[in-house]
Amino acid sequence: MSKIKIAELFYSIQGEGRYMGVPSVFLRTFGCNFKCAGFGMPRGELSKEAEDLAEVAHMYTKYEDLPLVSTGCDSYASWHPDFKNLSPMLESSAIVNRIMEILPHKRWEDEHLVITGGEPLLGWQRAYPDLLDHASMSRLKEITFETNGTQKLTPEFKEFLTKWKITNHQLNREITFSVSAKLPCSGEKWEDAIKPEVVCEYEQVGTAYLKFVIATEQDFADAECAIAAYRSAGFKGHVYLMPVGGVESVYALNNKAVALMAMKHGLRYSDRLQVPLFKNEWGT
Numbered sequence: 001m002s003k004i005k006i007a008e009l010f011y012s013i014q015g016e017g018r019y020m021g022v023p024s025v026f027l028r029t030f031g032c033n034f035k036c037a038g039f040g041m042p043r044g045e046l047s048k049e050a051e052d053l054a055e056v057a058h059m060y061t062k063y064e065d066l067p068l069v070s071t072g073c074d075s076y077a078s079w080h081p082d083f084k085n086l087s088p089m090l091e092s093s094a095i096v097n098r099i100m101e102i103l104p105h106k107r108w109e110d111e112h113l114v115i116t117g118g119e120p121l122l123g124w125q126r127a128y129p130d131l132l133d134h135a136s137m138s139r140l141k142e143i144t145f146e147t148n149g150t151q152k153l154t155p156e157f158k159e160f161l162t163k164w165k166i167t168n169h170q171l172n173r174e175i176t177f178s179v180s181a182k183l184p185c186s187g188e189k190w191e192d193a194i195k196p197e198v199v200c201e202y203e204q205v206g207t208a209y210l211k212f213v214i215a216t217e218q219d220f221a222d223a224e225c226a227i228a229a230y231r232s233a234g235f236k237g238h239v240y241l242m243p244v245g246g247v248e249s250v251y252a253l254n255n256k257a258v259a260l261m262a263m264k265h266g267l268r269y270s271d272r273l274q275v276p277l278f279k280n281e282w283g284t
């Protein structure tokens, strides 16, 4: 039986991207290859909020008590090693049991599964087949992987997903890769973060789209360069612009400007509904 280190497992409304507004189970795995300490900071500077909180990590025993941050990665506890004790390693049957408990009708109906992180394609690809093949998951129709788009699919997982999609043909199953590619405003290096060939491979398995977090005109200029790189590699999917802002005060400064920017350039706008609706608290 496969195990996955689970940072959070909760039921909410998808606040971003293609499935915005859809009731969804969020499975947040532990671990990420990035830190994204540049979000919300002046260009070239890195946030210390996550590191400062890590120094007092021993004070927290559950995710719901963790403070929100206004700069850097808003899911810092899902990858920072000092918070790893908050994320249990669970067998897939235990994860499925918990999912059934939180689904409103105790079975899959029209809800969608979001596998997020951290970076969910980092090391857990080998464990997902056990989870998705569980009998209680057989009515699941739609999965989204919320990824930073740097992790190749293993040949085994690619084969599994391709078969999963056509099993129970009448369900019209869909697999989506919501790729939040990291621009320089994240603090990550371009050559580490922009991997067009990886994202093009996702399109062989399901629907992939790009989602860029934007705060300034410079961020948009960076997004345009990235989009050109993805397109020249053959990427065909949609592109969304999404405002920076894990807390309402930052989000409210950016959302309208980013929506207008998206309109001006004929791109899609993604909100972050979890911020105005739920203050982006842990578990939402």
Ligand code: SF4
Pocket: 032, 033, 034, 035, 036, 073, 074, 075, 076, 079, 117, 118, 119, 148
């Ligand atoms: S890739 Fe996502 S989870 Fe990882 S550090 Fe960046 S924002 Fe956080």
